[in-house]
Amino acid sequence: MEAFNFTAEDLKANNDGIISPRQQEMLKGMGRRLTGYSRFGIKFTIGFVLIAGAVFLAFIASNESSRKAFFGDTSTLVVLAIVIPIPVLIMVAYYFVTKKQRRQYEHAKLKMAEGRAVVKKKTAGSRYGPSHYWELKVGDFEMNLVDEYAKAVRDGAAYRVYFTKVGKIPTILSIEATG
Numbered sequence: 001m002e003a004f005n006f007t008a009e010d011l012k013a014n015n016d017g018i019i020s021p022r023q024q025e026m027l028k029g030m031g032r033r034l035t036g037y038s039r040f041g042i043k044f045t046i047g048f049v050l051i052a053g054a055v056f057l058a059f060i061a062s063n064e065s066s067r068k069a070f071f072g073d074t075s076t077l078v079v080l081a082i083v084i085p086i087p088v089l090i091m092v093a094y095y096f097v098t099k100k101q102r103r104q105y106e107h108a109k110l111k112m113a114e115g116r117a118v119v120k121k122k123t124a125g126s127r128y129g130p131s132h133y134w135e136l137k138v139g140d141f142e143m144n145l146v147d148e149y150a151k152a153v154r155d156g157a158a159y160r161v162y163f164t165k166v167g168k169i170p171t172i173l174s175i176e177a178t179g
Contacts, residue, residue, distance in 0.1 A: 002152075003148050003149050003151070003152035004149065004152065004172050004174065004175055006023070006173060006174040006175075007020075007022065009022070010022060010023055010173065010174050011162075011174045011176060014110060014112075014162035014173055014174045017110060018110065019108060019110050019164070019173065023173050024108075027105045027106065027108050027164065027171070028105060028106050030105050030171070031101065031102030031103070031104070031105030031106055032102065034098040034101055034102055034105075035095065035098050035099055035102050037098070038091065038094050038095040038097075038098040038099075039095065041091050041094065041095075042088070042091040042092060042095055045087050045088055045090075045091045046088055048087075049084060049087060049088060053084060101166055101167060104166045104167070105166055108164035108166065108171075109164060110162060110163075110164060110173070111141075111162070111163050111164060111165065112160060112161065112162050112163075113138050113139035113140050113141030113160075113161045113163070114138070114139050114158075114159070114160045114161070114178065115138050115139035115158065115159070116138070116156055116157065116158055116159075117136060117137070117138050117153050117154065117155055117156065117157055117158075117159050118135075118136070118137040118138075118155065118156075119134055119135070119136055119150055119153055119154075119155040120134065120135045121133075121134055121150075122134065122135050122144070132147075133145065133146060134146070134147070134149070134150035136149075136150065136153060138159050138160075138161045138175075139161075141161050141163060141170065142170075143163075143170045143172065149172075153175070154177075157177055157179070158177065158178045158179035159175055159176065159177055159178060160175070160176050160178050161174075161175045162174045162175070
């Protein structure tokens with residue numbers, strides 16, 4: 001099934017109960033991207049806080065009465081000392097969550113589900129209007145799909161799905177028709 005991006009070697013390895021080396025590299029790449037995004041987020045947040053803080057201080061410093069009111073009250077400085085690090089701390093916490101997910105991708109466990117495929121078109125509303133996606137169920141496996149993937153699976157046909165799951169997010173490694 002070309003849509004799911006796996007090879008005959010991947011499927012054979014999955015049938016043997018292991019994740020192929022190519023699939024392991026793909027999963028490691030997914031984990032690396034997660035931590036890369038969070039590292040970028042930390043740098044962006046620190047930069048934003050520094051620039052916003054500099055602009056704010058320049059604004060306060062430009063007016064004598066603002067300077068006296070701002071720097072004359074220690075409670076204002078205490079509040080700023082508490083509030084300014086919060087976005088950075090949130091991003092650092094997010095980094096550690098993604099680091100944990102990265103380890104889960106690197107040490108993913110192969111899972112398998114078997115049964116008849118149930119493919120249903122679903123609609124979700126958003127402020128931009130309705131969007132459509134497909135819900136796939138095979139045995140105890142459940143996942144939302146975009147059109148390209150949904151078209152590759154026939155509703156009612158029997159399949160064996162090999163997948164891994166990090167948190168609540170499943171990743172299909174290979175899928176084969178069984179009947």
